[in-house]
Every structure is written in C-alpha cells, then in structure tokens.
Amino acid sequence: MIEYIIAAMFxxxxxxxxxxxxxxxxxxxxxxxxxxxxxxxxxxxxxESWIPKTASQGVYVAVVGISIAIWTAALxxxxxQESLLLLFALYVLHKIVEHGIGLASGSPxxxxxxxxxxxSAASELPLLSSVALIYLITGSLMLRDIEAYQAIxxxxxxxxxxxAVALYLVILSKIHYGPFSIVEAKEIVSxxxxxxxxxxxxxxxxxxxxxxxxxxxxxxxxxxxxIGLPLTLLAIxxxxxxxxxxxxxxxxLSPYDSVTVQTLTTGxxxxxxxxxxxxx
Amino acid sequence: MKRHYVQLIAIISGILLIVLSVAGHQDIVxxxxxxxxxxxxxxxxxxxxxxxxxxxxxxxxxxxMGY
Amino acid sequence: xxDTFHIGMFAASLCIIIAFFSFMKETDDLHRLLLTDLASVMxxxxxxxxxxxxxxxxxxxxxxxxxxxxxxxxxIYLVKEGIQRNQxxxxxxxxxxxxxxAILASILVLYGxxxxxxSGGAVAGLGVIFYIICKGHQERFELIETVSGYAWVAWIxxxxxxxxxxxxxxxxxxxxxxxxxxxxxxxxxxxxxxxxESDV
Amino acid sequence: MFDLNIEGAELFALPFGDIVxxxxxxxxxxxAFVLIFILIAAFDxxxxxxxxxxxxxxxxEKEIKEGDTRFSRFMAIACGxxxxxxxxxxxxxxxxxxxxxxxxxxxxxxxxxxNHHVLNAAFQYGIVxxxxxxxxxxxxxIILATxxxxxxxTLAGMGAVPLLAKAMLILGVMGEGIAPLYIGxxxxxxxxxxxFVLMIHFSSLLLFLRVTEIVLVI
Numbered sequence: 143m144i145e146y147i148i149a150a151m152f153x154x155x156x157x158x159x160x161x162x163x164x165x166x167x168x169x170x171x172x173x174x175x176x177x178x179x180x181x182x183x184x185x186x187x188x189x190e191s192w193i194p195k196t197a198s199q200g201v202y203v204a205v206v207g208i209s210i211a212i213w214t215a216a217l218x219x220x221x222x223q224e225s226l227l228l229l230f231a232l233y234v235l236h237k238i239v240e241h242g243i244g245l246a247s248g249s250p251x252x253x254x255x256x257x258x259x260x261x262s263a264a265s266e267l268p269l270l271s272s273v274a275l276i277y278l279i280t281g282s283l284m285l286r287d288i289e290a291y292q293a294i295x296x297x298x299x300x301x302x303x304x305x306a307v308a309l310y311l312v313i314l315s316k317i318h319y320g321p322f323s324i325v326e327a328k329e330i331v332s333x334x335x336x337x338x339x340x341x342x343x344x345x346x347x348x349x350x351x352x353x354x355x356x357x358x359x360x361x362x363x364x365x366x367x368x369i370g371l372p373l374t375l376l377a378i379x380x381x382x383x384x385x386x387x388x389x390x391x392x393x394x395l396s397p398y399d400s401v402t403v404q405t406l407t408t409g410x411x412x413x414x415x416x417x418x419x420x421x422x
Numbered sequence: 423m424k425r426h427y428v429q430l431i432a433i434i435s436g437i438l439l440i441v442l443s444v445a446g447h448q449d450i451v452x453x454x455x456x457x458x459x460x461x462x463x464x465x466x467x468x469x470x471x472x473x474x475x476x477x478x479x480x481x482x483x484x485x486x487m488g489y
Numbered sequence: 490x491x492d493t494f495h496i497g498m499f500a501a502s503l504c505i506i507i508a509f510f511s512f513m514k515e516t517d518d519l520h521r522l523l524l525t526d527l528a529s530v531m532x533x534x535x536x537x538x539x540x541x542x543x544x545x546x547x548x549x550x551x552x553x554x555x556x557x558x559x560x561x562x563x564x565i566y567l568v569k570e571g572i573q574r575n576q577x578x579x580x581x582x583x584x585x586x587x588x589x590x591a592i593l594a595s596i597l598v599l600y601g602x603x604x605x606x607x608s609g610g611a612v613a614g615l616g617v618i619f620y621i622i623c624k625g626h627q628e629r630f631e632l633i634e635t636v637s638g639y640a641w642v643a644w645i646x647x648x649x650x651x652x653x654x655x656x657x658x659x660x661x662x663x664x665x666x667x668x669x670x671x672x673x674x675x676x677x678x679x680x681x682x683x684x685x686e687s688d689v
Numbered sequence: 690m691f692d693l694n695i696e697g698a699e700l701f702a703l704p705f706g707d708i709v710x711x712x713x714x715x716x717x718x719x720x721a722f723v724l725i726f727i728l729i730a731a732f733d734x735x736x737x738x739x740x741x742x743x744x745x746x747x748x749x750e751k752e753i754k755e756g757d758t759r760f761s762r763f764m765a766i767a768c769g770x771x772x773x774x775x776x777x778x779x780x781x782x783x784x785x786x787x788x789x790x791x792x793x794x795x796x797x798x799x800x801x802x803x804n805h806h807v808l809n810a811a812f813q814y815g816i817v818x819x820x821x822x823x824x825x826x827x828x829x830x831i832i833l834a835t836x837x838x839x840x841x842x843t844l845a846g847m848g849a850v851p852l853l854a855k856a857m858l859i860l861g862v863m864g865e866g867i868a869p870l871y872i873g874x875x876x877x878x879x880x881x882x883x884x885f886v887l888m889i890h891f892s893s894l895l896l897f898l899r900v901t902e903i904v905l906v907i
Contacts, residue, residue: 143446143460144439144467187475200733201884207465208725214464215718218457225697227905228715231898235722241890248736260890270901277905282694341472348468494834505823512820518812525819532826539834547782547833551826554789555819561793562815565800569808 143218147352150217150359153375154351155179157358157382158318164386165319183347191340196248205242206342206349212236213352220359223285229360230273233312234266236353240325240334243346247337255334259325262401265315267408268308275305275415276364285363292367299365304414306365311407313357315400317385321392322400358382425474432470435463497538505531522559522566529555594620601674605666610673617678630679637675643668693846695905702842709842710779715902719776719895726891727769730762730884758885761801765888768794772892776899781832781839784903785825785861791892792818792865798885821864828857832907844907855904866896 159176166173193199216232219225237259244256277283279302280291292298299306315322326333338346358378362369366377395403439460446456508527515521532555536547594616601613647665650657697714712720735758771794775787796818800811831854833839836847844850 143443143456144436144464145443147460147464187472189476191473191476196737198733198736198884200729201736201887203469204725204729207469210465210468211461215461218461222454222457224714225695227696227902228718230901231715231719234894234898237894238726238887238891242887245887246736274905277695283905284694284697287694341469341476345468345472505827508823509820512816521816522812525816528820528823532822535823535827535830536833539830541833543839544830544833547829550782550786551822554786554793555822558789558793558796558815558819558822561796561800562812562819565796565808565812565815568800569805569812 143221146217146221147214150355151348151352152180154353154355155183155348157354157378158351160379160382161318161386161389164383165390168387168390179347179351183344183351186339186344186347187341189340189344191342194247194249194337197337198246198248201242201246202338203342205239205246206338206345208242209236209239209346209349210352212239213349213356216356216360217352220285220356220363223289226273226276226283226285226288226364230269233269233357237263237266243338244334249337251331251336252334254330255325255332255336258327258330258397259334261397262315262322262324262404265312265322265404268404268411269312271408271411271415272302272305272308272312275302275308275411275418278415278418288364289368297366302365304411306361308407308411309361309365311404313354313361313381314385314388315404316357317354317389320385320389321395322404323394324397324400327394354382428470428473432467432474435467435470439463439467494538494540501531501534501538504534518566518570522562525562526559529559590620598674602670605670607669607673609666610670611677613670614674614677617674621678633675633679637672640668640672640675644672693906696902704842707838707840707843708780708783709840710777711842712777716776716899719898720773723769723773723776723891723895726884726888727766727773730765730769730888733884735761735885761798761885764794764797764801765885768798768888768892772895775896779841781841781844781858781903781907782829784841784899785829785858788825788862788865788896789818789822791896792821795866795889795892798889801885818865821861823861824857825861825865828854828861831857841903841907846906848907850907855907859900859904862896862900866893 156176156179158179159174162178163173163176193202212232212235216229219229219232240259241256244252244254244259246252273283276288276298279298280288282288282291288298295301314320317323318326326335330336335343335346355378358381359374361381362374362377369377442451442456442459442463445451446453508524508531511524511527512521515524529552533548533551536544536551538544597616597619598613601609601611601616603609604612644665647661647668650661650664696716700712700714700717702709702711768791771787771790775784775791778784778787792815796811796815799814800808829839832844832850835851835854836844836849838844
C-alpha cells in the first residue's frame, strides 16, 4: 500500500509542476522545471520547523496528519473500489482541514483564508449533485458497479455530461492558481497555510499533491472508465493540461463572484437532476 | 521531543507499512484491512520522517515550541 | 384513519404557514423569541398527528430539546440586552403567600409525619420549603446539617438493632422511619434556604 | 441485511428490536473522524490570536485565561458527542434529536464569547435553529405516519419514504447545522478559533454528510 501512496504523492507533485510550467508557457514565461514542486517539498522537509507559540498545538499538527490520512483514504478507496459517496465525504472533510489550518495558528492572514474557505462552502455542492446524478443513472455508487456499467454502456462522460462538468469545476476550484482559489489569494499572503512552515508545509504540499492526483484519477475512473494504467495516466495528464489552460487564461474571481459562480452551477445541475428524476 | 523517539516511531511505522503492503499483496491480510491500517500509519510515518529530515539542520533534539 | 391524518396535516400546514408568516413580519427580538415557541409547538403538533403510542413516546424528548433550546435563547437574550442584573427584590408577590403559609406548611408537615418514611419526608420537606420561601429565611446550614447528621446516625443505629437484635424489629423500624423522615425533610428544606445570599 | 450499493458494506449491527444502530463503511469512517475531533477539543489548548494593526508593523496578542475557555471546551466536547450520536444512530427521530442538540451546543459555543455582536449573531442563529425544528420533526412524523417505522435499518432500500419528508429533513438539517457555518464567521475573528469554533464547522459538515446518506438510503 505504501508504494501506491508514495507513488501517487510524487505523481501529484509532478502534475503540480506541469501545471505551473504550462501556465508559465501560456503566459510567455519560461517557468520552473516540472519537478520543481517535488524539489520544493523535499526542501521544506529539510527546513527547521517548530510550532508557533500562539498556535493551538493539537490542531496545528493534527490537520497535517488528517490531510494526509484523508487523501490516503481516498486513494485506498479507489484501489479497493469502494463507495463514491465515501469519496464525497472525504472531500467534504477536506474542508475541515482548510478551516483547521487557518484557525490553528492565530495569524490573521491564515484566519482570513479560513473564512474564505467557509464562505466558499458552496464549492462542495457540485460534487454532491454530480454524485446524485451518477446514482440516478447507474443505480449504484460503488466504483466497481460504475466500472461494470461503463464496460457495458460506454463512458459516463457522454450520458452524465453535466456531472462531469460539475466534477471538473470541483477539481478546478481546488487547484492552485485557479479562478476559484480565493483561499490562497496573494493579498492574504499564502491564505490558510501562511503559518505552516518547514516540515508541516512540506507534508501539506505532499498531501495536496496526493489530492490532485486522486481527484483527477477519480474523474478518469468515473467518467471514462477502466482503460488500463498507461492510458489512465495519459488521460490524467491531458485533464491537468486543460485545467492549466483554464487557470492561465482566467483571472482570480473576487470571493463573492467565486461563490456566486459555484452556487449557480450547482443550481443548474440540481435543476437538471430534478428534471431527470421527475420527467425521465 | 527526543530525536531518539522520533527515529523509533519512523522505523517502526515504516516497517509496519512495508509488512502490511507485502501481506496485502500476498493475501495474508485482507486488502481492506491492510488499507485501513495504512491510512492510520501513513501520517505517523510521514510526519516522523519529515521531523527527522528537519532535525538534521538543528543538531540534537526536535524543539516543539518556538517564537 | 388516513383521511383524518390528511385533514390534520392540512390544518397543521396552515398553522405552520401562519407561524412562519409571523416570523417574517415580526422585527422585535423579544417578540420573535416568543414566536419561536409557536414554531416548536407546531413541530410537536406534527408528531402528535400520527397518534400512536410511538408518537406519544416521541413527544416528550421533542418537548425537552425545544424547551432547552428556548431557555438557552432566553438566557442569550437576557445577556445580550444586559437585563439579567436588575432582578426584582421579591419574585413572588402574592397575597396568599404572606398570610397562609403557616397553616398550609403545618398541614403538610403533619401529614408527612403521619406518612413517615421516605415519602413522608418528602411531603414534610415540601411544607418546610413552602414556609421558608414565603416567610423569608436565614442561612442556617449548620443547624440543618447537624439535625440531618443525627438523623443519619439514628438510621444506621436502627440497622444495627435489626442485625444484632432481630427480635426488636419494631423499635428499629420506628427509629429508621423517623430518622429518614427527619433527614429527607432537612435535605429538602436546604433547597428552600438556597436563595443566593451574599455570603453563600 | 444492509449491503446497499450506496455506502459500502455493513460492518456491524446491533439489533435492539426496532432500533438498529449499525456501522457501515461510511458511518464508521465518519465516527472515527468525530472521535479524533472530540479528543482534540478535549485536550488541545486554544489558539492565542494575534491582531495586526493594519498599516503598520504593530500587533498584539489577545490574552486567554484558562477559566475563560472552560465553558466553550465543555460545549465543544458536548457538540462532539452529539455529532457522534447523529452519525451513529439508526433511528430517524434520534437523528433529528441529535441534530437539535448539535444546534443547541453550537449556539452555546458561539455565545460563550460574551461579545455583543457575537451574542446578537447567536440569538439570530438560535431563532433560525428553533424554526428548523418544525421541518426536522415534521419529516420524522411524516416518515412515521407513512411507513409505520423510524428505523433506517428497516427503511433502507425500500424507497417508501415520500419525497416531501426527505426534502423537509434536508431543510431542517440545513437550519440546524449549516446556519452556524455563517454565524461562525462573526465568531472566528473575535474568539479563539481552534479548536472550539472549528467544532461548529465540523459538526455542521458531518450532519450534512449524514443526512445525505440517510436521504439516499431510505
């Protein structure tokens, strides 16, 4: 199991690096090398680290562990092909990690990041509507059943296109430098993880790399279906590059615009689901 | 916290993780059980390894309170 | 059965709509607080409509949580408005409470002594509480505690009598009954004296 | 049996007659998380806030005495246990009771700050939470009236529960649990955030997750 975890972490960090490179190239800059984020993480691991005196020690350390545990659990979920609803739960619990990081240190910048994270609670809802739509179509939320369904009926991407859009939006709202990443906007320094440095920062970085990999992998597994590991990785790479294009081309929205866009999307998908559930 | 303890935790959890992984592949332990135990052990292992890395900079014990 | 339920549902939803409409209209905080009680009654109304034994069992916990929530809100309202300090000097200003307590309390105490034992102690204690609440009081914990301590000793002594001299069971029972009467009376009357004096 | 293809396999069930507390993969995961957070709330010390005077380099640290946090700590632990109850219970009415209990403890956590603005926010939220008992209990009553039982175990996979009851259940949980997310904002800045205000967010998210599961299952 540990080999999967480590491999997924490195893959996710590599994806982050590719993300930065693509954004830089689109914007006409040379950009960092694609393994920059891996080096970054290793560099942070080697830095002096302690806990700030003002911090709430338990939460300060626990959120690092919890964020690793959550995304490890999500990866294990994909490996053992358990329920998609549980993946949704883990994703929502990631919100607690964001709040916890922001509130633990006592720094006002981190706190602002946490408040923005509270405000953008609407970003979880597209995933719920996506899960609901998949349940309506396949009649099951277990990943193995979804794969079996796709083996017979072709990829869900075509049938459940709005759900795919919703999940895409969810991934977009969690990716760095994206239009919805108001929680780590530069006017509040680094947002909610401003005060996590050294080891803590390095491990958070690794956990977020794992998160990116797991979310993209979920997208491919759920909407394109079982296509073998090399093709899956290729699909993940293509997906990441499309996300980078979106991030490079759009400015960061203001907090309330961001929430409005996310809420509107959720509302539209909810209407589509109600339409499907009632009339179809 | 003493560096010694961190080292011990890192080694024990690392060995356990590897054992679990092998056992999971060899069907000695059921895969879901191995997965759950790995989820619990992974943060412990990674945090302690990270703390060991950073302890290289400041020789000796790992200080926990600062500022 | 189902028809009755549906008619009830219709009436309940009408009430709920009226209650919610009043929430929309009302702006004063105190009035809104009072109206929340209306909402909780509506919730219980919906449960009561089911009309089975199970529904009856559900009403009590429902009532408890809504009342505790109402009390929490009231407390917040008091603190928020800063009016928890100026309490009236006398909470109960009723004529009967000044003229009648001696008679009522003595009746209760006498009846309690007649009953004797635990329930008798409770009744007599109620009489003493009533008297103390009505007639004013002084914190004389030591006296009450001493009486209660001796009563406890007498009760234990009665046990020993029963164990060692079983033939004297009647004496032991009478001692134990009287002792527990005094003890419960004393304990309950403590409640009557606990009124937040300055030296407590 | 409870092996529905929604929330994973059943791990454990304790049949107490009609009411069956059960662990599925889903609820066991949630319960494990709640336990971790109860431990954090019980033993962690609160953060000490730094306030920065914007426009300069000056900042000051708010002082927090041990006695000030006792009430919020107690309420945070109570909130954790109420959440645990809501996650584990196998009975819809118990779930609604636990949701109301989470609401009460959330009001208490918010109100323990003693600041006028925060108290005002707590009061307004409390009224919302109070109104939310109507759809919450109403949903339980309708489910009881239409199906004759309140056990999630029995109802699972039957699809007998009317859509209205499900909608009311979600509405009630939103009133009880999700409103404090927004009132919590008033509190975060003024009082010590972790671990007490964190508990508010935690309990509301878990209530939301649990009600999602219940609505999909019944």
